[in-house]
Amino acid sequence: MKETEVIESLTGVNARRKKSRIPAKLDFYQSATGLFLALFIFAHMFFEASILFGYNAMYDITKMFEGSFLFKESHPFIVSILAFVVFVIFILHALLAMRKFPINYRQYKTFKTNMYLINHDDTKLWFIQACTGFAMFFLGSIHLYTVMVQADKIGPFASSDRVVSDWFWPLYILLLFAVVLHAIIGVYRLCLKWGWFEGGDSKQTREKLKKFRNILTIFFLILGILTISTYIKIGITHKNHYGERYTPLSVTSTKIEQKVNK
Ligand code: HEM
Numbered sequence: 001m002k003e004t005e006v007i008e009s010l011t012g013v014n015a016r017r018k019k020s021r022i023p024a025k026l027d028f029y030q031s032a033t034g035l036f037l038a039l040f041i042f043a044h045m046f047f048e049a050s051i052l053f054g055y056n057a058m059y060d061i062t063k064m065f066e067g068s069f070l071f072k073e074s075h076p077f078i079v080s081i082l083a084f085v086v087f088v089i090f091i092l093h094a095l096l097a098m099r100k101f102p103i104n105y106r107q108y109k110t111f112k113t114n115m116y117l118i119n120h121d122d123t124k125l126w127f128i129q130a131c132t133g134f135a136m137f138f139l140g141s142i143h144l145y146t147v148m149v150q151a152d153k154i155g156p157f158a159s160s161d162r163v164v165s166d167w168f169w170p171l172y173i174l175l176l177f178a179v180v181l182h183a184i185i186g187v188y189r190l191c192l193k194w195g196w197f198e199g200g201d202s203k204q205t206r207e208k209l210k211k212f213r214n215i216l217t218i219f220f221l222i223l224g225i226l227t228i229s230t231y232i233k234i235g236i237t238h239k240n241h242y243g244e245r246y247t248p249l250s251v252t253s254t255k256i257e258q259k260v261n262k
Pocket of ligand 1: 041044045046048078079082083084086090140143144147153154155158160162163168172173175176177179223224225227228231
């Protein structure tokens with residue numbers, strides 16, 4: 001019996017056997033969930049940065065997510081549902097990505113040796129993505145679970161109280177760096193993998209994408225640092241009033257008017 005026939009009889013695998021499509025499908029789902037999460041994060045950073053424009057700006061955005069444009073009263077459970085959906089996609093993405101992690105020290109050493117031998121920037125980026133992804137397993141899950149179960153405690157004062165008095169600021173600073181690097185490197189690698197924005201000259205396209213990637217990273221890091229600093233500043237001044245909610249003047253005066261008219 002030939003060696004190939006022995007292998008075939010033992011494993012059932014032969015050269016004629018059709019290749020499985022499952023790895024390609026899993027790769028597609030990983031890209032799709034990753035792209036959704038990255039776009040979500042970019043939007044999230046802008047909405048959250050509304051605090052830079054004052055208490056009322058952030059209050060209005062919060063109420064909009066609680067359905068104020070559809071209903072008379074606000075419904076924080078809408079935010080809980082959104083957080084739940086994002087959490088499910090986040091877990092799915094992590095599960096799909098996990099299959100590419102080195103599973104033992106030998107695989108890890110082989111990867112590291114290859115990384116230094118090849119000395120290619122994009123291989124190093126994969127390593128950064130694996131490390132930031134691992135950190136986000138924990139940091140992202142804590143944040144998502146918190147907003148899911150405390151969706152009624154989002155607002156200029158409630159969020160700042162959480163950041164300072166509930167000690168969420170160290171978690172947010174670490175999460176900010178992890179998520180910005182992970183999302184932007186991820187989108188950059190997706191562009192290369194699927195050939196998006198591919199011009200005639202692939203070297204030139206890669207250079208342009210790299211430039212755009214670096215500008216976006218700096219932009220979102222600065223935006224995130226300014227945002228978290230603002231929540232910290234408000235949280236410190238609001239420390240003695242922990243738990244008190246922000247109410248815009250317009251809402252307070254409407255309530256007074258309603259009481260007077262009764
Ligand atoms: C529907 C889901 C989400 C909601 C409703 C939400 C909401 C918020 C809110 C209101 C804050 C301000 C601080 C606070 O109130 O605690 C915040 C901060 C933050 N969130 Fe989320 N978030 C969601 C998902 C995510 C995800 C998936 C990530 C990344 C994995 C993320 C990363 C961050 C970071 C890094 C900050 C810190 C602030 C900064 O530096 O700009 N969030 N989020």
